[in-house]
Amino acid sequence: MNDWPKVRLGEVLKMYDTSVPTNELSEINLAGVYSFGRGLFKRGPMFPAKTTYKSYNRLFTDDFVISIPKAWEGALARVTPEFEGWYLSPVFPTFRTDPDNLLPAFLEWFCKRESVWTELQSKSRGIGARRESVHPKQFLSLEIPLPPLVVQRRIVTRIGELAAQINETRGLRQQVINEADALLASASTKIFRLKTGWKTMTVGDFCENPQYGYTASATEEKIGPHFLRITDIQGGHVKWDSVPYCRCLEPKKYLLKPGDLVFARTGATTGKSFVINECPESVFASYLIRLRVRDTVSIDYLYHYFQSPSYWEQISDEKKGTGQPNLNGSKLMRLKVPIAPEKEQHLIVAELDALQAEIDNFKHLQADTAAKLDALLPAILDRAFKGEL
Numbered sequence: 001m002n003d004w005p006k007v008r009l010g011e012v013l014k015m016y017d018t019s020v021p022t023n024e025l026s027e028i029n030l031a032g033v034y035s036f037g038r039g040l041f042k043r044g045p046m047f048p049a050k051t052t053y054k055s056y057n058r059l060f061t062d063d064f065v066i067s068i069p070k071a072w073e074g075a076l077a078r079v080t081p082e083f084e085g086w087y088l089s090p091v092f093p094t095f096r097t098d099p100d101n102l103l104p105a106f107l108e109w110f111c112k113r114e115s116v117w118t119e120l121q122s123k124s125r126g127i128g129a130r131r132e133s134v135h136p137k138q139f140l141s142l143e144i145p146l147p148p149l150v151v152q153r154r155i156v157t158r159i160g161e162l163a164a165q166i167n168e169t170r171g172l173r174q175q176v177i178n179e180a181d182a183l184l185a186s187a188s189t190k191i192f193r194l195k196t197g198w199k200t201m202t203v204g205d206f207c208e209n210p211q212y213g214y215t216a217s218a219t220e221e222k223i224g225p226h227f228l229r230i231t232d233i234q235g236g237h238v239k240w241d242s243v244p245y246c247r248c249l250e251p252k253k254y255l256l257k258p259g260d261l262v263f264a265r266t267g268a269t270t271g272k273s274f275v276i277n278e279c280p281e282s283v284f285a286s287y288l289i290r291l292r293v294r295d296t297v298s299i300d301y302l303y304h305y306f307q308s309p310s311y312w313e314q315i316s317d318e319k320k321g322t323g324q325p326n327l328n329g330s331k332l333m334r335l336k337v338p339i340a341p342e343k344e345q346h347l348i349v350a351e352l353d354a355l356q357a358e359i360d361n362f363k364h365l366q367a368d369t370a371a372k373l374d375a376l377l378p379a380i381l382d383r384a385f386k387g388e389l
Contacts, residue, residue, distance in 0.1 A: 004145040006145055007143065009107075009140045009143075009144055010137075010140035010141065012102040013064065015095055018059070018060065019058075022049060022053055026047070028045070029045055030045070033092060034075065035070055037077075037111065040080065053089055055090055056087040057089070057093070058087055059079045059094075063095065064108070065092045066134065068136075072134050074114070074116075074117040076111040078104050105160075106152040106156050109159050112377075113382070114378065120134050120139065176366070177366055183359070184359055185309050188310075188352065191308075191352065192338050197341055200337070201296070201337055201339050203335045205296070206294055207333070208292045212288075212329065213286045214253075214285060215286040216246040219247075223247050224251070225246070225280075226240060226280055226282035228288065229288070233272070246283065254283035255281065256276045257279075258276055258278060260276040261276070261290070261306075262276065262288045264287065265289050267287070270315070273306040275299060289329055297339055298342075298346065301346075301348060301349050302337065304349060305337055305338070315327065
């Protein structure tokens, strides 16, 4: 790398006007630029005449674009062939490389490095999240190590090969995780299949009437009990230290206790459930429903059933025909549950607990692998632009 000259981007990259007046456009395909070096994304068809912009920038393969408001956060991208002919709003200026000195793909990989975003961050004005925009001149003032084109091609090829291997490994890792989840689902399907001596009951047969949560504003101030919301339940766990508080006028009515079962009743997590074990003084929010088991069935047995494919099939049937997924108390009480004899319930819980523990441990190991994979590409890019690849 010591032999590579460093040049300002402005010497090998020029701002290029690809704007088209809005009055010459009818319907266009509008793109956007992800932060953190993740490239372009498709926003879809839109009508420029319905906006206040006077023009839109047309995209051409291998042009380079930056987001004026978010370039300091890594919103920079090369235009790939699939975005040929798409458009960006005027806050995304377009640049073209000098073909005799700089490969577009070399610039693309260079701009995926966090050190580049940090430098743009220092060039932008303002503090913290309220930083001001990055001007194109500030982007063009960046310095880039510039080896000969033949070396650039070799580096781009090598990075591409390594990035492909990383992505393949990620795909295999996710496939294995999916297979582990499928194994648990298959076991649950088999275990909860109705057998001799079992009976089918509705939730309303063995649970108290469902209760909706409390409506209030959450706050970090310790002005009352903790305030459990759907978003506080992640991966089947709650970090109580991070759960906010609320001012509750009827705390006794909404206080949670061990053995309570809460359900998400709307949104993307509709139907997800969680059993309260040990918890600080807490009430639950209005987008949750609470169930309390009256008799006949153990709460752990019931919880495992509420993770099974049979339960989710019923939830899907209940959600059909609704614009917004939702689960209300009456729907919940109508759900059918296969009930095993009491002793068998305990055996089933032990078996599924053990299987879940194995899968959780496996996923924990996979999470460590994911973290290492995430660190690989930045390390590769760092070595590449030090001339060590």
